[in-house]
Amino acid sequence: MRHLADVTGILLEPAGGVIDDRLRDRLRDRLASGIAPVVERLPAGEPVAVSLPLLRRARARPDAPLLPEEAFVWKPAFARRSLGLAVVDACIDGRFPTPMEAIGPVSDAAVAEWERTGWRTFHWEPWFARLAPGARASVLAEALGWATAVWSAVEWNRLPRRPRVGGPADQWKCPAGRVVILKARSELRVLLWGDPPGSPGAGTVVRPPEALVSVSSGCPGGTWSEELAYLALVAGLRSSTGPVPARVVGLWPDAGIHAAVDMDDAVLTAAAKRVIATVDAVVNARQSMVGSC
Amino acid sequence: MPPLVVTKDRLTRVLACEAHQVVAEFGARPPTIAMACGAIVDVLFRQLVTVGSIGEPMVDGLAALSVDDHQRALVSWIERLPGPERDQLHAEVDRQAGGLCRRWPSLDPSWLPRTQEAFRVPVAGGTVELSARVDLAIGAPATDEASVAIVEVKSGVRRAEHRADLHFYALLESLRSPAPPFVVATYYTRTGELDVDPVSEELLVGATRRTLAGTRLLWRLSHGSDPLPTPNSLCAACAARPDCTVGRSRSDAQAGGGLPGAATP
DSSP states (O other): OEEGGGHHHHHHSOOOSOOOHHHHHHHHHHHHHHHHHHHTTSOTTOOEEEOHHHHHHHHHOTTOOSOOOOOOOOOHHHHHHHHHHHHHHHHHTTSOSSHHHHHHHHHHHHHHHHHHHOOOSSSOHHHHHHSOHHHHHHHHHHHHHHHHHHHTTSOGGGSSSOOEESOSOEEEEEESSSEEEEEEOOSEEEEOSSOOSSOOOTTOOOOOOEEEEEEOSSOOOTTHHHHHHHHHHHHHHHOSSSOOOSEEEEEETTTTEEEEEEOOHHHHHHHHHHHHHHHHHHHHHHHHHHHHO | OOOEEEOHHHHHHHHHOHHHHHHHHSSOOOOOHHHHHHHHHHHHHHHHHHHSOOSSHHHHHHHHHHTOGGGHHHHHHHHTOOHHHHHHHHHHHHHHHHHHHHHSOOOOGGGOOEEEEEEEEEEGGGTEEEEEEEEEEESOOOSSSOOOEEEEEESSOOOHHHHHHHHHHHHHHHHHSSSOOSEEEEEETTTOOEEEEEOOHHHHHHHHHHHHHHHHHHHHHHTTOOOOOOOOTTGGGOTTGGGOHHHHHHHHHHHTTSSSSOOOO
C-alpha cells in the first residue's frame, strides 16, 4: 500500500494478464454451485443482495452481518458521494477549476433540473431543495470534502483518456434457486494501456482493458484485496462480452492510503469464495433471527 | 478484533489519569451551554468556509445540527432550554458568529479547503488506529514539500491541551501523507486569536512520544488492567470523584487553596 500521491502512476501502468471468457464462466459456475445449497435454507422468495459494505460487515461480524432495519431518512452522508462525483465530473470537464467553485452551481443545477422536469437524477433533489440554508451548507460541505479528496488524488491531465465518473452500479443475478443479486459500484473507470483481451475477429469491436477506482472511508482492512476484486468480479459477471476489469485501485483518503490489485484467476476466485461466505453468514443470521422470534 | 482507537480526547484523559479515562468513556456527557455553543460555532464555521456566508446564526446552526444524527440529543436539549438560558446561548452564538464573519478571510478555492476532514492512521499492524477529525485543512498533500495547513476552531477559552491536540493532528497528517503539514493552528472564535505552531521535527518527535505514552496506557486498560488514579487538574469535575480518594484529596486541596489551578469543567 502506498500514499495517495502515486495513484496516477498506478493508473498509467499497462494492464497485466488477460482474463479470458473461460475464467468468467468458471467463476459463474463456482458462485452458482456454492450459493445454491446455502440459500436453499431460506424461504422461497426471500432475496439476498450482496454489496461491498455487506462483504465487509460479514467479515468483521460474521455472527451479525445484517444492520437493524431503520426507516430511511436522508442525511448529508447519503448525498455526499453522488454530489461529490458530479463535482469531480464537472472539474474534469473543465467547467470549474476546483471543487469549491463547482459545488454550489452543480447542486443548484441538479435542483433546477428536477424542478423543470420532475426527474431526480440523484434522488436527493427534493430533500435538498427543502432544506434550510444551514442544513444545506452541511450537505455541501460533506460533498465538497469528499470531492476534494478524490479530485486531489489523481493528476487528471496525465491520463490519456477521460475516465468515466460514477455511473450505474454493476449487478449480476446469480442463478441459485433464490434471488441472489451481487451489486457493486466504483467511483471511476479508467482505460489502461495494454492489449485488449482476446483477439479481434472480423467485425468485432474489442475494448481496451480498464481499471476501476473505488473510494472508501476509514482504513483498509486485512482483506482489502478480495474486496477490491469483488468489484471487478461483479463488473465482469454482469456482461458476457465486456472485459473483466484488469485492475482495481482502492483509495482510502482518510488514511492517505491507496492499494491496487491486478485481476487474475487466484484473486477473482478468492473474491468468489468471499461472496459465498458472505451469503452463508447472511442466511445464518436470518435463520437465527427467525429462530429467536 | 477491532483496533484500539486513539483520539486526542482519549490521549489527554488517559495521560491525566487512567481512572478518569475509564469513567469518561461510558455515558454521554450532559449537555451544557458551552458545549451547545461550541457545536453551533463549529457548523457555522463550516458553513462560512463552504458557502462564504452565515445568515441568522442560531437558525443556521440548529438547521445544520438537525441533519447530523450525532447531534440529535443536543438539538433536542437546546430546543427545551428555558428562555433565559436560550437567550444566553443565542447571544453568545450571535457574538461569535459576528466575529467569525468579520475576521475570518474567504479562502482561495485553489487552496482546496475542506472542513471536518477525517484522519485515520492504522499503526502496529492495524491493531491501533490513530483517529482525528480536523475543523479545516487547506492545501493539497504533495510529495516533496509540506503544503497542508490544519486549523482547529475553539469557541471556549484557551487551554493547555489545545496545543497538544494540534501536535497530534500534525503527527497524523505526517503519517498519512508524504509530507508533514507546514503549520497547525487553533482559532479562538471568542477573541479572534490564532495560535500558530510551525511544524518542526522537534514538534513531531514530541507528539510521537506523547502519543506512544498514551497509547500504551490505553492498550493496558483495553486489556483489563486496573486503572491507576493520578491526581490532576480534572479531579474536581471527574465523575469518579465520589469513589476516588486520590481525586477527592486533590480537589479538596484545590478548593482549600492548597493547589494552584482549579479544574476547568
